[in-house]
Amino acid sequence: MEIEKLRQMDTMIRGWLRAVRAEILTELDDPLTVQEKTSRKDLVTNIDKKNEKRFVAAIRAFDPQAKILGEEGSGDHVTDMHGHVWIIDPLDGTLNFVKQRDNFAMMISLYIDGKGVLGYIMDVMRNIIYGGGPQLGVFANERQLKAPANLALRDGLLGVSGPMLVHDKYHLQAIDAASSGVRIIGSAGIEFIQVLMGKQNGYISHLMPWDFAAGNVLAKELGLLVTKVDGTPVDMLSSNDVLVSTKNTQKDILNMIR
Ligand code: 2AM
Ligand code: CA
Ligand code: CA
Numbered sequence: 001m002e003i004e005k006l007r008q009m010d011t012m013i014r015g016w017l018r019a020v021r022a023e024i025l026t027e028l029d030d031p032l033t034v035q036e037k038t039s040r041k042d043l044v045t046n047i048d049k050k051n052e053k054r055f056v057a058a059i060r061a062f063d064p065q066a067k068i069l070g071e072e073g074s075g076d077h078v079t080d081m082h083g084h085v086w087i088i089d090p091l092d093g094t095l096n097f098v099k100q101r102d103n104f105a106m107m108i109s110l111y112i113d114g115k116g117v118l119g120y121i122m123d124v125m126r127n128i129i130y131g132g133g134p135q136l137g138v139f140a141n142e143r144q145l146k147a148p149a150n151l152a153l154r155d156g157l158l159g160v161s162g163p164m165l166v167h168d169k170y171h172l173q174a175i176d177a178a179s180s181g182v183r184i185i186g187s188a189g190i191e192f193i194q195v196l197m198g199k200q201n202g203y204i205s206h207l208m209p210w211d212f213a214a215g216n217v218l219a220k221e222l223g224l225l226v227t228k229v230d231g232t233p234v235d236m237l238s239s240n241d242v243l244v245s246t247k248n249t250q251k252d253i254l255n256m257i258r
């Protein structure tokens with residue numbers, strides 16, 4: 001795609017995110033309608049659903065032929081990655097949103113014929129949009145991000161999924177011991193941001209496509225690796241145990257789980 005067109009889309013998508021954020025903030029003290037999906041730790045609120053409808057409407061108006069994969073079902077039933085596929089997580093870290101009104105994100109990405117073209121993660125309460133893609137670079141609001149240092153496992157912090165750590169999946173407790181320490185934030189979007197910024201040298205979790213699609217685009221642009229925990233490629237249309245990390249941390253983790 002032409003760079004000028006991408007710049008226009010970048011401005012447009014950032015505008016959608018800011019508009020939806022403004023709406024969330026006006027309703028932050030209002031009572032939420034909260035429903036359980038698979039368990040009392042897996043929730044959806046009226047805000048998740050409303051955000052998704054807003055993003056779907058904006059995408060349909062701009063790119064009517066595109067397919068949309070969204071968590072709450074306002075999009076399409078997407079079965080392949082041909083053509084334009086927009087992947088959206090209208091509110092990531094819903095449990096944090098419900099319990100903390102903090103540490104949640106919104107994520108939007110565009111893939112064309114399976115290739116990541118644009119990715120956006122907004123840290124809603126800090127009002128920072130991390131976004132861009134292979135032709136634009138990665139920006140935190142107006143500031144361009146550099147590739148983070150290629151830290152080894154022992155030299156930094158590792159974001160993990162709480163349940164995976166508790167169940168010691170992939171020897172995560174030994175991996176914890178070998179790292180400087182683990183962190184559990186509870187939002188895949190906010191965890192990806194920590195890795196993009198070099199504040200954590202990796203993140204491991206069981207994720208759905210909308211949890212990692214935007215982060216995948218941004219991480220790769222910054223020289224980070226996004227794979228399944230066994231090092232094989234992620235599947236954009238199903239759940240994956242995902243590892244995003246520096247190259248050296250991936251090497252260290254693969255050595256420990258093999
Ligand atoms: P969500 O809030 O959009 O559902 C929580 O550890 C992180 O994992 C969040 O980013 C959450 O996204 C995601 N996640 C994926 N599948 C989940 C599930 N079944 N239950 C809770 N969180 C899930
Ligand atoms: Ca959810
Ligand atoms: Ca999510």
Ligand code: CA
Pocket residue numbers: 048071089090091092093094
């Ligand atoms: Ca969500």
